[in-house]
Amino acid sequence: MHPILGTVLQRILLGVVTLFFVSLIIFSAIEFLPGDFTQAVLGQAATEETVAAFRKELGLDQPAPVRYMEWIQAVMSGDLGTSFSGRNASGIDRSRSVVDLIEPRLWNTLFLAAMAAIVAVPLALFLGITAALYRNSVYDRVVNASTLTTISFPEFFVAYILILFMSQLWFDFPAIASVNAETPFWERVYKCILPALTMTLVIVAHMMRMTRAAIINLLASPYIEMARLKGISKSQVILRHALPNAWAPIATVIAFNLAYLVVGVVVVEVVFVYPGIGQLMVNSVTTRDIPVVQACALIFAATYIILNLIADIIGIVTNPRLLHPR
Amino acid sequence: MMSTDNNDTKNTDSTDENGQKGDILLEMRDVHIDGFSDEKWHHIVKGVDLTLRRGEVMGLIGESGAGKSTLGLAAMGFAQPGCKIVSGTIKFDGMELTKASENEKRALWGSRIAYVAQSAAASFNPAHRLIDQTVESTVNSGIRSLEEAQADARTLYASLQLPDAENIGDRYPHQVSGGQLQRMMTAMAMSSRPDLIIFDEPTTALDVTTQVEVLVAMRDIVERFNTAAIYITHDLAVVAQMADFIKVLRYGNEVEEAETRQMLTSPKEEYTKSLWSVRALTKPEETSDDVVIEIKNVDAAYGGSVKVLHDINIKLPRGRTVAVVGESGSGKSTTARVITGLLPPMTGEVLFNGEVLPKALKDRSKDQLQRIQMIYQMADTAMNPRHTIAEIIGRPLEFYHDLSGKAKQDRILELLHLIELDQTFYDRIPSELSGGQKQRVCIARALAAEPDVIICDEVTSALDQIVQEGILQLLLRLQRELGISYLFITHDIATVQAISDEIVVMYQGAVVEQGLKSEIMSPPYPEYTQLLLKSVPEMDPDWLTNLVDDRL
Numbered sequence: 039m040h041p042i043l044g045t046v047l048q049r050i051l052l053g054v055v056t057l058f059f060v061s062l063i064i065f066s067a068i069e070f071l072p073g074d075f076t077q078a079v080l081g082q083a084a085t086e087e088t089v090a091a092f093r094k095e096l097g098l099d100q101p102a103p104v105r106y107m108e109w110i111q112a113v114m115s116g117d118l119g120t121s122f123s124g125r126n127a128s129g130i131d132r133s134r135s136v137v138d139l140i141e142p143r144l145w146n147t148l149f150l151a152a153m154a155a156i157v158a159v160p161l162a163l164f165l166g167i168t169a170a171l172y173r174n175s176v177y178d179r180v181v182n183a184s185t186l187t188t189i190s191f192p193e194f195f196v197a198y199i200l201i202l203f204m205s206q207l208w209f210d211f212p213a214i215a216s217v218n219a220e221t222p223f224w225e226r227v228y229k230c231i232l233p234a235l236t237m238t239l240v241i242v243a244h245m246m247r248m249t250r251a252a253i254i255n256l257l258a259s260p261y262i263e264m265a266r267l268k269g270i271s272k273s274q275v276i277l278r279h280a281l282p283n284a285w286a287p288i289a290t291v292i293a294f295n296l297a298y299l300v301v302g303v304v305v306v307e308v309v310f311v312y313p314g315i316g317q318l319m320v321n322s323v324t325t326r327d328i329p330v331v332q333a334c335a336l337i338f339a340a341t342y343i344i345l346n347l348i349a350d351i352i353g354i355v356t357n358p359r360l361l362h363p364r
Numbered sequence: 365m366m367s368t369d370n371n372d373t374k375n376t377d378s379t380d381e382n383g384q385k386g387d388i389l390l391e392m393r394d395v396h397i398d399g400f401s402d403e404k405w406h407h408i409v410k411g412v413d414l415t416l417r418r419g420e421v422m423g424l425i426g427e428s429g430a431g432k433s434t435l436g437l438a439a440m441g442f443a444q445p446g447c448k449i450v451s452g453t454i455k456f457d458g459m460e461l462t463k464a465s466e467n468e469k470r471a472l473w474g475s476r477i478a479y480v481a482q483s484a485a486a487s488f489n490p491a492h493r494l495i496d497q498t499v500e501s502t503v504n505s506g507i508r509s510l511e512e513a514q515a516d517a518r519t520l521y522a523s524l525q526l527p528d529a530e531n532i533g534d535r536y537p538h539q540v541s542g543g544q545l546q547r548m549m550t551a552m553a554m555s556s557r558p559d560l561i562i563f564d565e566p567t568t569a570l571d572v573t574t575q576v577e578v579l580v581a582m583r584d585i586v587e588r589f590n591t592a593a594i595y596i597t598h599d600l601a602v603v604a605q606m607a608d609f610i611k612v613l614r615y616g617n618e619v620e621e622a623e624t625r626q627m628l629t630s631p632k633e634e635y636t637k638s639l640w641s642v643r644a645l646t647k648p649e650e651t652s653d654d655v656v657i658e659i660k661n662v663d664a665a666y667g668g669s670v671k672v673l674h675d676i677n678i679k680l681p682r683g684r685t686v687a688v689v690g691e692s693g694s695g696k697s698t699t700a701r702v703i704t705g706l707l708p709p710m711t712g713e714v715l716f717n718g719e720v721l722p723k724a725l726k727d728r729s730k731d732q733l734q735r736i737q738m739i740y741q742m743a744d745t746a747m748n749p750r751h752t753i754a755e756i757i758g759r760p761l762e763f764y765h766d767l768s769g770k771a772k773q774d775r776i777l778e779l780l781h782l783i784e785l786d787q788t789f790y791d792r793i794p795s796e797l798s799g800g801q802k803q804r805v806c807i808a809r810a811l812a813a814e815p816d817v818i819i820c821d822e823v824t825s826a827l828d829q830i831v832q833e834g835i836l837q838l839l840l841r842l843q844r845e846l847g848i849s850y851l852f853i854t855h856d857i858a859t860v861q862a863i864s865d866e867i868v869v870m871y872q873g874a875v876v877e878q879g880l881k882s883e884i885m886s887p888p889y890p891e892y893t894q895l896l897l898k899s900v901p902e903m904d905p906d907w908l909t910n911l912v913d914d915r916l
Contacts, residue, residue: 269473282491
């Protein structure tokens with residue numbers, strides 16, 4: 039077996055272990071949330087008997103460790119449980135399974151994230167590489183200043199400014215990204231342009247600056263000076279000699295920002311009224327819909343872990359010392 | 365892909381249509397170069413002239429800071445970041461490099477002027493296969509097609525005696541040894557059959573035994589293709605083997621220039637003579653039966669698996685110096701780590717004054733720690749850059765001797781006096797000191813503990829020869845005055861001659877032999893000792909030639 043496979047397997051295993059610990063943290067954090075779903079639904083007037091009966095029905099009367107075990111077992115078989123919402127004091131059960139609730143929302147969020155990523159990642163790499171190539175030039179300063187400006191404003195501000203100019207004053211892009219399962223692909227893309235642009239503006243600076251820094255950091259190494267003394271052109275020095283050694287830090291920062299696209303977009307979703315998973319989670323926290331909150335938190339954690347795992351693996355396979363051992 | 369300069373298409377023959385042997389190839393006149401450091405510009409090269417003809421090899425020697433590397437790079441029209449060529453003319457084959465555009469110079473680099481760097485390990489790109497790097501500029505500048513260049517590279521590898529010349533190019537830099545990389549870099553420089561190669565300390569980082577092979581390979585190939593070369597080094601014996609004539613630099617000025625033999629036999633300037641005299645330092649050997657440290661049957665391993673020391677037995681007589689010699693990887697520094705307790709041995713023991721020392725550092729008493737001290741190769745990294753000299757030397761005084769206040773201050777001044785530094789150094793920080801001064805402070809710190817034994821790990825290797833002599837004389841004087849015993853780890857035989865009473869030869873983690881200096885240095889030798897001693901370059905220009913003849 040190639041030794042790199044072993045390293046990768048080890049990383050994957052570590053990811054699973056991390057996910058397990060995260061599930062523990064999520065579960066206990068929710069245990070500490072003040073308030074109680076039964077009281078939220080039944081109201082102050084409910085008798086103790088009704089509350090107890092309702093708790094029993096939801097399984098909340100079990101001790102925490104038992105509930106954790108049941109939850110984790112169900113999750114491992116792909117069942118995220120049943121939402122608390124849809125139940126009420128009237129006794130009619132209109133609750134839906136968490137998977138059904140989350141699935142369309144998650145798909146929407148991933149769609150938006152993918153749209154932003156497809157624009158933002160190549161743009162950030164291009165800007166970062168060219169800024170490193172022409173460092174300290176006017177171009178470099180303009181790129182740095184403008185990306186810094188966009189990252190310095192809060193997302194909702196960028197979003198409203200974009201709505202003002204792109205949707206009201208200059209162009210006519212939709213200010214509300216209302217999509218549903220039946221929305222055709224290109225209409226979906228059209229409606230998502232402004233939220234995707236907002237997120238692009240927010241994440242490009244970080245990735246671009248890291249790319250620039252990773253390359254410039256390498257430009258001081260002896261092998262770069264050697265490449266210059268071999269008469270290699272400036273652009274080739276960067277593309278052929280610096281970039282292949284800079285992938286590990288760049289991949290890490292890209293993974294970090296992609297994860298942010300999935301888990302950090304709630305503000306953007308609210309501004310553009312986009313039915314994503316972030317909104318769902320915030321709503322569920324307000325209604326104490328514990329199974330949904332837990333499932334969302336677990337999905338967010340898994341996103342971070344998987345993306346960082348991919349970045350780690352990219353770091354490993356682009357390192358010739360690991361890829362080609364002695 | 366770069367545009368092809370039509371003048372660059374050349375034959376591989378030793379003489380090409382551009383010129384004959386003896387024509388002037390490179391002419392530098394009154395070159396001044398400034399460098400920027402510590403927030404201001406310094407004059408590094410102060411008006412040096414240099415003339416090099418086709419097929420000639422010039423040796424450029426001097427201590428660090430003499431400006432030799434800067435001058436060597438200037439011969440390519442290149443100034444390192446933070447440096448600028450202020451004035452003067454640099455004419456390469458009729459082309460004025462100080463006025464040439466970046467693109468014009470780039471067309472020369474890698475095709476007509478090549479560069480061989482000091483650290484091949486750091487100068488190869490870790491991400492690309494060696495053969496791709498070897499032929500990169502040759503193919504880029506259109507001198508040869510990729511297939512031709514690769515075939516030619518394999519031939520070059522073979523003529524540089526690289527093992528498995530057909531396939532070694534498919535490896536990555538970390539997969540071959542330092543000596544092989546250095547030869548690889550010579551092949552890379554030679555690939556385009558340049559008119560001029562700049563060798564910048566190409567063997568400084570290598571072991572003596574490896575150095576010989578690299579020197580032979582480089583000399584042969586330069587002769588074969590009649591390439592002109594500038595050979596930059598601080599090692600006189602090496603330059604004597606390589607160069608037709610030698611130029612000595614100091615503080616950015618030329619001291620003198622002469623044909624190699626003439627320079628070796630009758631140097632004119634005082635400075636040059638002093639360079640030559642360093643190697644004459646010797647110590648009469650003495651021995652003693654009173655053993656202060658004895659290493660008995662020690663095996664040691666890193667991480668419990670890779671065994672690096674095999675059954676080591678070394679005796680260190682009191683008040684004497686035992687030099688441990690061997691190439692890198694022979695286990696010299698590991699032995700020092702075992703003695704100090706940094707690496708507990710798997711089996712065997714270390715006796716100090718007849719008592720067994722606890723294996724691990726944490727089990728040793730303060731008294732045991734105090735009596736064995738260590739000095740390192742890199743004085744820079746062995747001192748906290750934020751501490752003043754007084755704090756650095758004062759720390760062991762507080763720790764071992766509970767000194768404070770006036771008593772501590774007096775003792776620090778006394779120690780500074782002992783290492784021949786005056787009291788103005790008291791409040792300075794390491795970055796304000798020269799390399800030799802830093803090493804003296806490290807010696808003072810070791811002395812502050814009042815040890816019986818000092819382990820010196822390559823303490824002079826990073827220093828210039830004149831500074832080395834000063835440090836070695838200081839160590840000898842301290843031994844006479846204070847009766848300290850040294851375990852002196854080094855790979856430099858000249859240093860061994862200067863300081864040792866006894867010698868331990870190590871090879872691949874085992875002791876080859878231990879004995880008095882005179883015994884080890886005279887026949888009969890074990891096979892490895894002979895190889896080691898024969899590999900040390902001598903100040904005789906014919907040494908390398910004779911050595912090669914001997915081997916055939």
